Amino acid sequence: MKEYMKEGVRTDSPFIRLSNISKSFAGIKALNGIDLEIKPGRIYCLMGENGCGKSTLIKIISGVYAPDEGEIELDGKIMKHMTPKEAMKKGIEVIYQDFSVFPNLTVAENISMNTEMTRKTKIVNWKRIHSQAQLAMDKLGIALPLDETVEHLSVANRQLIAISRAISHDAKLLIMDEPTTALTKCEVDALFEIVKRLNESGISIIFVSHKLDEVMQLSQEIVIMRNGEKVADGNMTDFTKDKIIYYMTGRKLTNTSYRIPQNVNSKITLEVKHITQKGGFSDISFSIKENEIVGITGLLGSGRTALANALFGISRIDSGEILLDGKRIRLRNVRNAVLNGIAYVPEDRLTEGLFLNQPINQNIAVTVLDKLSNKIGLVKSASIRNMSLEWIKRLHVKTESDELSVHFLSGGNQQKVVLAKWLAINPKILILNGPTVGVDIGAKTDIIEMIKSLAREGMSIILVSDDVSEIMMCCNRIMIMRSGRITEEVMAENINETELYNKIRVQEE
Amino acid sequence: MKKILAKNEFYLFVILLMICLLIGSMNPVFFSLGNMVDLLRAAVPYGIFAAGIMIVIVSGGIDISFPAIATLSTYVTLLLFVNGSYEGNIVLFFLLSCSIGLILGLVNGFFIAVFDFPPLIVTLATQSIYYGIQYTFFGSKRLTFLPEYINSFSKADLFTAVDENGMSYIFPKYFFIVVFVFLLAFLVLRFTFMGRGIFAIGGSKSSAIRVGFNVKLLQFLIYGASGTIAALGGAVYTIMIRQGNPASLIGLEMTIISIVVLGGIEINGGKGSIFGLVLGLAFFMVINNSLILVGISSYWKTFVLGIAMYLYAAVIAYKRKMRNKQVHEIDMQALQKEGGKVSE
Structure with a gap:
């Protein structure tokens, strides 16, 4: 080098x-x-x-x-x-979005894999594998347990392993594909620190x-x-x-923050009182009105996702009560929540929200199959298609046909299909968890506009996210969580992006 | 100590020990030299088959054609040496049988590696085809008049245990074959880069391709090896029962997969050790052969095996859940302490 x-x-x-x-x-x-x-x-x-x-x-x-x-x-x-091998030899390393690590192997083996490959190793020298891995981690200034299996590490740490692996043999150009998608703000900062350090040592x-x-x-x-x-x-x-x-x-795109329409008389739809879930969140109380978009933000581990899951019946609360339109409801499972008119678009749409190999229309129809079926429980494919075509049009899903498998769609369009699927049940409460994660700017604007227009029509929307700009663009009210509690509530009009960002961060100390 | 507790093998070992002590206390014959020799001898073919399948499963694949490969390759070899003009010898018997196994295994490997067909379907198909070839072209007649060298190798002993009733138990020379297979599998999986490649494919095939493993070649070889080991197991089994029986291995694939899974080898690939496999095998052998010693009818043994597998799966799932919880909690602690930064 x-x-x-x-x-x-x-x-x-x-x-x-x-x-x-x-x-x-x-x-x-x-x-x-x-x-x-x-x-x-x-x-x-x-x-x-x-x-x-x-x-x-x-x-x-x-x-x-x-x-x-x-x-x-x-x-x-x-x-x-x-060839890829030649490029690698010349020092071009790509860190893919999925990091291409081996979850079943140890940290040391993962980091040393590329070097051993270029060395054309036949017999494995475990001592060398350990020392190489240690060396690469020292270069980055990180310390992960060498003998730990990678599947037990967090996403951020897996990424560090991918970087260590890439630089373990004379990398000159490091290509990182969407490296921050799955990271929290702090992890992103740590990553940038490392990237700068690498850059100072002459790596492009x-x-x-x-x-x-x-x-x-x-x-x-x-x-x-x-x-x-x-x-x-x-x-x-x-x-x-x-x-x-x-x-x-x-x-040119313009994004103004959301305001509740002036002339409507919104009433409270969802109210939670002192709800607690051990290990998730404690003593959460808030209410949300029609036409409102409430943002729940906080760092990873602040309890924001746990709260969202509980409001959709994925996990149960240990104490406290949930009121819908003034009536107390119990959310024992997802079906309870759906029947009560609560919809949830999860954080990881690929694993939680979609049947990737199924056509778009089936994905959209899955939440309302009972409504589309006749007396003896048979579902007409025509009604599935009609309904899904309508949603495809309404949400501007870019596709040639509603029969296409969802995995052919881009991230933004996949997210729209997830949205359509839940909007089909015509929910009163819509909970969104990071709806524009990994989505490009154009689609992001589309989705945000969609969310706003749903709220204008009267839906109550809870938006869970750690993306400050997304929160600011969407919400009229923002709640900040930390260590399982809501520590602050602000109106969006009284705060700007930087201030909110600092508020989330300041809470750490 | 923590490390030992973290391993699935440890739990299996404890359960195995407890079952052995239980059976032994109810019927002391269990711990007699004779019974032990019997168990070890009976374990030989199971062990060989299981080692081959373990390698395939670790690579993220599956091979259920191996009983058919074992049957066909040994039967053809036997036919040649029994009916042919050439007598052959024990080394040739193994060599020829394994060569046929290798070819049949490579056929699996070819379809799986080159066309990327799912291993379950490919080996399901070839199982059918190989049995088909066996019964249409070579028949299903049992061969009982085997060459003399096979009979003598079958009886060749390292030592013979004699119990108080005058019953003798032969500890056979062919026991070394399973020891050899285990040792070889251990060394290849642990200390060769190719072996690590097998784990790598099992962990993440796409990552393995990106890192630069020749995944197709590796798969080709893995199924070749599986076929070879299957034929070896078939040959040893034939020697053990001193007849060529084209029907005796039918259905064995599920038993062997059970042994492999009991041994803590992850069915989705990427994880497993020979040590675990030995424990899984021991567990199976004790249940399979020794329940009768405590008066439990042999009808119950599959029932007991099923319960054991279920419990084992439950333990693994529970441990994984706890583990995930732990990781999550650690992450939360780290976040609160250091503001989410990696330890620097």
Whole structure:
């Protein structure tokens, strides 16, 4: 690495240069004439909406795809056919969104895996595996137990393992695909600290993310893509938030915070009194009116998700009472909640919210099958289709057909299907947990607009999230949780994003 | 100590010990040398089969065609040596049988690795095909007149235990075969990079591909090995019962999978140890062969086995739940203490 840095300082020539790169899949152009230079020791961010060609570009840089046209120049040499192994050898490392760790193996083995692979090991030397892993972690300044199985670690720690693994053998370019999606604010800060440290040691970093604030905080250079083309690039200091959004979406987006419509007379729908769940939250009291969007925020482990789960009957409360329209209800299970008109869009839509291999219409209809069925319990497929087509239209789900499996949809559209599924039961109370996590800006705006219009129509909405901007854009009232309690309640009009962010953080001390 | 307690194997060991003591206290014959020798001898073919299946399961696959492979490969070999003009010898008997097993296993591997077909379906199909080949082309006749070297190897002993009634129990030389298979499997899985690759695939196939393992080649080899070991087990079984019986292994796949699961090998792949497998095997053998010693009819043994598996699954699930809870609590503590930062 040292040698490389000298060279970098002397010439400042790019580590990798792409010229006029194009790539098509089945006749559709995914990339069109991309020129890109990655200089050593810089932090780049690659931005663009889903389907703009970001992942294709990354796969070309890491040798997974060969470009149809164009040239890749790596370290001054033109690469004809670059394989992933070659790219890895040259120091290009990709940290995928799922981190590609082995949950069943130990920390040490996970970190050493790549090095052992390039070393063409035949017989395993466990001592070396441990010392290598230790070395890589020392470089990052972290300490995880070497003999622990990775499945027992938190998401943030798994990511650190993926990074340790990537840098354990002379990485020169680290590509991180949406690295902050599953992390809390604190974990993100810790990650950025590490990224900066790596950068100071001469490693270039390409950072792919949807989260504007983070990107602007971290990156030195920016590359923006849209529809397979590079639409803008340059020094981060030359870009503003609005400019970036404009380049990404090709349209100007405005997001104003939500206000309860003036002329309506809203009554209280849901009220909870002193509810407690051991290990989750304690002594929570609040109420919510029609037309309201109440935000519940707090750090990971503050009890926000536990509270959401309890309000939907996924887990039971130990004490306290829940009132719906003034009447006391018991939420023993999800069915109770659904019958009472409560709907919940979970945090992890992929595992909790959708049947990925099932068509869109089945996914939407699943909550209302009993309503769509006739006397003897048979369900007409026509009624399923009619109903789901209506929702697809209402929520602007981008799809060719309602018969398509959900896993073909982008993250934003999947989220819309989850929404549609719960809106189909026509709920009084809608609980949303991180509804725009991992969703691109355009779809995020769509979803937020949708939420607001539902509230205007009278629905009570509880939005659980740790994404400050999402909370600020949606809610009229915000409750902050910490260690299982609501510690503060603020009206959205009396606070701005930075203040809220600080409030959540300050509570830690 | 904590580490030992954390292992599933530990619980199995305790339960096994308790059952042994219980049976032993009710009928002291259980602990006699004769009974022990009997148990060990009977465990040989089960152990060989289980080792092969364990490797497949650790890699995240499954192979239920192995009884068919074992049957077909040994039967064909026997036919050749019994009816053919060439007498053969014990080494050749093993070699030829294992070679046929290897080929049949590689056929599985080919479909699973190259076409990415689900292992359960592929091996279900080949099981049918291999039995089909056996019965259509080679028949179902039992072969009882075996070459002399097979009979003598069957009786070759390391020592013979004689009890007070004058009953003798042979501790056979072929016991070494299962020891050898276990040792080899242990070394390969623990100390070769290929072995670690098997664990890696079992843990996450997509990650294994990204790290650079040749997953297809590995799968091909794994099913090849499984076929070879199945044939070896078939050969040893034939030697043990001194006849070639094309029907005697039918249905064995579920028994062997039970043993593997009892041994703490994760059915979804990625986890397991030979030590656990030995315990699972011992547990099975004790239940299978020794319940009769305490007067429990052999009809009950499958019932008892079922209960045991159920309890074991419950213990594992419970431990996992506790573990997850623990992790969550630790995370919360760390968050409160250090503001969520990783320990620096």
